[in-house]
Amino acid sequence: MAGLGKRRPPRQRSGVSGLAHKRPSDTRRAYQTDTSDELPDVLEIQGLSHDGRGIARSPAGKTLFVEGALPGERVRVAVHRTRKRYDEAHLRELIEAAPTRVTPPCPYIERCGGCDLQHLELDAQRRHKAVVLSELLARQGVEVDLERIEVLASDDVAYRRRARLGVRVDADGGIHLGFRARRSHRLVSVESCTVLVPELSSLLAPLHQQLASLEAPRQVGHLELLASDGQVTLVIRQLREQPADLARWRAWADERGIAVGVLAGREQVRFEWLVTPPRGLQVTVPSARGPLSLGVGPSDFLQANAQVNQRMIETALDWLGTPRRVDEPLLDLFAGIGNFSLPLAASGYAVSAVEGSPEMTSRLADNAAGADLDVAALQGNLHDEGQVARLLRTHDAEVVVLDPPREGAEALCRALAKSTVSRVLYIACDPATLSRDAAHLLQGGYRLQRVAMADMFVHTSHLESMVLFERQGPSPRQGVRKDG
Ligand SMILES: C[S@@+](CC[C@H](N)C(=O)[O-])C[C@H]1O[C@@H](n2cnc3c(N)ncnc32)[C@H](O)[C@@H]1O
Structure with missing residues (x-):
C-alpha cells in the first residue's frame, strides 16, 4: 500500500508558522524591554507561531512573537522580552483586524492564560493546528497535504470534563x-x-x-x-x-x-x-459491541474532552479495522484505564495493555473483567529500553497502539523500528515529540498512512494527533536466517 506522505529530505526549521524553539535556559533570563533594532510604529503580522502568537519581523529581519495578534493584522506592540534570535511582545493597539478575528466568548480573555486562541475563528484555529502538524511532520521529510489531515472536533464551548x-x-x-x-x-x-x-x-x-x-x-x-x-x-x-x-x-x-x-x-x-461516590466513577466509550463503561479513579488519567475522545476511539477502530486474522495480537501501550484497549478487544483483537501506574493497571484489569473482555493488563515502564525490547520480543504483536505522555516514546519507537510489528498507531499529545519519534519509525521502514488532528482543547494552541504507520517491505528481522 502506498504511504500517504511523500518522503523528502528533512526540512530545516522554518515555515509559515516561524518556529520558536525555546531552550530551557531561555526561561531563566530576566525580562528586558530593549530591542536589538528599532521597530516601526506599526507592524504587520505575517504568520502564526505553533503556540498561537502572531509573527512579525523587524527591519533587520529579527523575528518578533506577538501575543494576541493574528496574521494579516496591523498592530502596535510592546516588547516585553528580548532574546538573541527573537523578541517577544504583546498587543498594545489593534490598527487593522484580520477577517479571521472574532470576539472571544470568554469574559476573562484579557487576563486568563487558559485559552490563547479564542480571538481566532474556529475553522481558522483548526486549520492552523493542521498546518502545525504538517510542518512538524515535514521536518522528518514527510509531506502531508493539509486536505489529507482528518480533523476530529467537538463543541467549542462546555467541552472540558x-x-x-x-x-x-x-x-x-x-x-x-x-x-x-x-x-x-x-x-x-x-x-x-x-x-x-x-x-x-x-x-x-x-x-x-x-x-x-x-x-x-x-x-x-x-x-x-x-x-x-x-x-x-x-x-x-x-x-x-x-x-x-x-x-x-x-x-x-x-x-x-x-x-x-x-x-x-x-x-x-x-x-x-x-x-464517597455512591456508584463509583464511570465514563462511557464506544465500541463495536456498543457503549462500554469504564471505571475511573479520581486521580487517573482521563482524556479531557469526552466528544473528541469518542472520535479518537472511533478513528482508531476505523483505521485499524477488524483483525486481519483471528486473535491478531495487539499491544496497547500507555494504556491508562483501557480507553483504547477495551474497544479494540471488543473488535476482536487479542489485546495486551501496558500502563505505568499500578492503580490504573488494576483498574484496567477490572474494567476488562467487568465488560467480559479478555485483555491482559500489565504494569511496566515504557521508557525503559530493556523492558520495551523484552515486551516486543515476547508479545510478537502485529499491531501496536501507543499513547504516551508529552515526553513521547523515543526508546519505544527505536525498538519498534527494529521490530516485525506491521502497524503502529501513534496517538500524541505533543506533536513535536511525535515528529521526533516518527523519524525513528520512518528510518525503520514504516510509512505514514493516515493522519488526524484531534482538537481536544478547543480555543487553545494545544493539539493532539493520531498517525497510522505501516511497515513497507520486509521487516528488519525478516530475511535474517535463524541458522545463520
Ligand atoms: C496520555 S495518557 C493515555 C492513557 C490512555 N491511553 C487513554 O487514552 O486514556 C498516558 C498514560 O501513560 C502512562 N505513563 C506515563 N509514563 C509511563 C511510563 N514510563 N510507562 C508506562 N506508562 C506510562 C500514564 O500513567 C498515562 O496513563
Whole structure:
C-alpha cells in the first residue's frame, strides 16, 4: 500500500508558522524591554507561531512573537522580552483586524492564560493546528497535504470534563480561585469558565464562597474537578490537616450530591474519600459491541474532552479495522484505564495493555473483567529500553497502539523500528515529540498512512494527533536466517 506522505529530505526549521524553539535556559533570563533594532510604529503580522502568537519581523529581519495578534493584522506592540534570535511582545493597539478575528466568548480573555486562541475563528484555529502538524511532520521529510489531515472536533464551548484550579489567599484574606495568567504564575480568579462542562463551571462561584468560609483556606493548595457519567467529583489538595474545614467540605458536598476526595500530606501525599461516590466513577466509550463503561479513579488519567475522545476511539477502530486474522495480537501501550484497549478487544483483537501506574493497571484489569473482555493488563515502564525490547520480543504483536505522555516514546519507537510489528498507531499529545519519534519509525521502514488532528482543547494552541504507520517491505528481522 502506498504511504500517504511523500518522503523528502528533512526540512530545516522554518515555515509559515516561524518556529520558536525555546531552550530551557531561555526561561531563566530576566525580562528586558530593549530591542536589538528599532521597530516601526506599526507592524504587520505575517504568520502564526505553533503556540498561537502572531509573527512579525523587524527591519533587520529579527523575528518578533506577538501575543494576541493574528496574521494579516496591523498592530502596535510592546516588547516585553528580548532574546538573541527573537523578541517577544504583546498587543498594545489593534490598527487593522484580520477577517479571521472574532470576539472571544470568554469574559476573562484579557487576563486568563487558559485559552490563547479564542480571538481566532474556529475553522481558522483548526486549520492552523493542521498546518502545525504538517510542518512538524515535514521536518522528518514527510509531506502531508493539509486536505489529507482528518480533523476530529467537538463543541467549542462546555467541552472540558476535567480541570485543576489554583487557590490563593492574598494578604487581605481575599480568595482567588482560577487559572494562571499569561506569562505569569499569577492566578486569575474566575467565577465561570466557558470551556468547562456546565456542571463544573456552575461550581466555581459556590467554591469561591466555600473557600471564603473555611478556617484555614491557605491550607488548600489547589482543587481538581472531574465530571464523569452522572457524577461530579471534587478533589481537595489539603496541605495540612484541618478537621473543622473537612467537616465543612463534607456538608457542602452532601448538599450538592458531589463526591469529595482529599489529597493530604506534604511529602507523602495520600488520597482519601471524604464523600464517597455512591456508584463509583464511570465514563462511557464506544465500541463495536456498543457503549462500554469504564471505571475511573479520581486521580487517573482521563482524556479531557469526552466528544473528541469518542472520535479518537472511533478513528482508531476505523483505521485499524477488524483483525486481519483471528486473535491478531495487539499491544496497547500507555494504556491508562483501557480507553483504547477495551474497544479494540471488543473488535476482536487479542489485546495486551501496558500502563505505568499500578492503580490504573488494576483498574484496567477490572474494567476488562467487568465488560467480559479478555485483555491482559500489565504494569511496566515504557521508557525503559530493556523492558520495551523484552515486551516486543515476547508479545510478537502485529499491531501496536501507543499513547504516551508529552515526553513521547523515543526508546519505544527505536525498538519498534527494529521490530516485525506491521502497524503502529501513534496517538500524541505533543506533536513535536511525535515528529521526533516518527523519524525513528520512518528510518525503520514504516510509512505514514493516515493522519488526524484531534482538537481536544478547543480555543487553545494545544493539539493532539493520531498517525497510522505501516511497515513497507520486509521487516528488519525478516530475511535474517535463524541458522545463520
Ligand atoms: C496520555 S495518557 C493515555 C492513557 C490512555 N491511553 C487513554 O487514552 O486514556 C498516558 C498514560 O501513560 C502512562 N505513563 C506515563 N509514563 C509511563 C511510563 N514510563 N510507562 C508506562 N506508562 C506510562 C500514564 O500513567 C498515562 O496513563
